[in-house]
Amino acid sequence: MFRLMLVLLLAVSMPPVFAQAVKAPAPAYEPTVGQEGKDVVWVPTPQVVVDKMLDLAKVTKDDFVMDLGSGDGRTVITAAKRGARAMGVEYNPNMVELSKRNAEKEGVTDRAQFVKADLFETDFSKATVITMFLLPDINLKLRPKILAMKPGTRVVSNTFTMGDWKPDETAELGAGGNGNCNESWCTALFWVVPAKVAGSYKTPQGDLVLKQSFQMLTGTLRTKEKTVPLEGKVRGEEITFKAGGKEYRGRLNGRQLELK
Numbered sequence: 572m573f574r575l576m577l578v579l580l581l582a583v584s585m586p587p588v589f590a591q592a593v594k595a596p597a598p599a600y601e602p603t604v605g606q607e608g609k610d611v612v613w614v615p616t617p618q619v620v621v622d623k624m625l626d627l628a629k630v631t632k633d634d635f636v637m638d639l640g641s642g643d644g645r646t647v648i649t650a651a652k653r654g655a656r657a658m659g660v661e662y663n664p665n666m667v668e669l670s671k672r673n674a675e676k677e678g679v680t681d682r683a684q685f686v687k688a689d690l691f692e693t694d695f696s697k698a699t700v701i702t703m704f705l706l707p708d709i710n711l712k713l714r715p716k717i718l719a720m721k722p723g724t725r726v727v728s729n730t731f732t733m734g735d736w737k738p739d740e741t742a743e744l745g746a747g748g749n750g751n752c753n754e755s756w757c758t759a760l761f762w763v764v765p766a767k768v769a770g771s772y773k774t775p776q777g778d779l780v781l782k783q784s785f786q787m788l789t790g791t792l793r794t795k796e797k798t799v800p801l802e803g804k805v806r807g808e809e810i811t812f813k814a815g816g817k818e819y820r821g822r823l824n825g826r827q828l829e830l831k
């Protein structure tokens with residue numbers, strides 16, 4: 572009885588500061604722009620640029636979008652809001668947890684997933700759209716894996732290039748462009764993984780020799796009358812080129828090139 576009274580007395584007389592310290596929730600994690608990351612620091616893509624990146628890639632509900640180095644999750648969450656399935660790969664576990672909380676706030680946890688992983692050790696071959704805001708040398712390291720993806724896979728990068736693989740489209744949203752973006756890092760670069768089409772083909776239009784550098788095509792078209800040089804592009808599996816003043820369109824079907 573005496574012991575019980577002592578416990579009650581202690582509880583009542585406990586200083587309020589101590590009582591508060593026990594109850595106070597852990598402060599929410601707040602990232603700092605420029606904080607260290609494994610291979611790249613964290614700087615968020617401005618939301619207008621995220622929107623433009625997903626516009627360029629024409630993201631729909633049928634897509635599986637992967638953001639390599641997903642930061643606070645904004646690109647993944649925006650893609651999920653467009654109905655796509657989306658996954659962020661992020662090395663910093665605090666950022667992963669923050670992204671999950673952000674996805675919850677935005678009501679997209681059913682479509683937005685985040686994994687704590689190294690992007691260099693992650694299989695992203697199932698993605699139909701890749702987004703990234705990394706660095707030029709990291710883009711270059713990833714390039715062979717990206718070029719080996721299914722033709723037609725769309726790739727968007729904030730600001731940083733892919734070496735001599737020139738973008739199919741560029742959108743400048745900063746002061747030099749349409750001015751919607753008032754921060755730094757305001758350029759969206761867009762590529763489509765090209766099918767490998769280099770080779771020789773016999774077509775009803777003539778014998779075609781295609782040389783390929785990424786999406787750019789050169790070569791020759793030989794008809795009964797003459798051989799003419801050609802220049803063109805391959806976008807996914809769609810081929811377009813000009814030869815002898817005429818425009819041709821085609822698609823590679825297995826080893827067969829169907830030209831129109």
Ligand SMILES: C[S@@+](CC[C@H](N)C(=O)[O-])C[C@H]1O[C@@H](n2cnc3c(N)ncnc32)[C@H](O)[C@@H]1O
Nearest residue numbers: 608609610611614615616640642662689690704
């Ligand atoms: C410049 S931020 C871009 C964040 C986000 N994609 C965006 O556009 O707002 C790069 C992110 O990559 C993460 N990162 C750096 N190296 C990584 C690696 N090897 N694997 C996964 N994430 C990495 C960093 O922690 C950082 O959050």
